[in-house]
Amino acid sequence: MARDPETIERDIEKAREALATTLDQLGTRASPKRLADNAKTSLTAKLEEPKVKFPLIGAGVLIAVLLVRKLLR
Numbered sequence: 001m002a003r004d005p006e007t008i009e010r011d012i013e014k015a016r017e018a019l020a021t022t023l024d025q026l027g028t029r030a031s032p033k034r035l036a037d038n039a040k041t042s043l044t045a046k047l048e049e050p051k052v053k054f055p056l057i058g059a060g061v062l063i064a065v066l067l068v069r070k071l072l073r
Helices: 005-029 032-047 050-072
Strands: none
């Protein structure tokens, strides 16, 4: 059964609108600024955890002590 041209045009327009909406959503999700902000927030939260924070502080102190010791020799 053949469809009339107006119905086909309406279907095409609906498909275009759906595609445009999808592309806008993908553009927002893949925004470099948004991705960087998410990564920064995630990293900051991870570094605030005590099981990560204190070993990093300890490693920093150890490196500082070793550098000072080497410079004083």
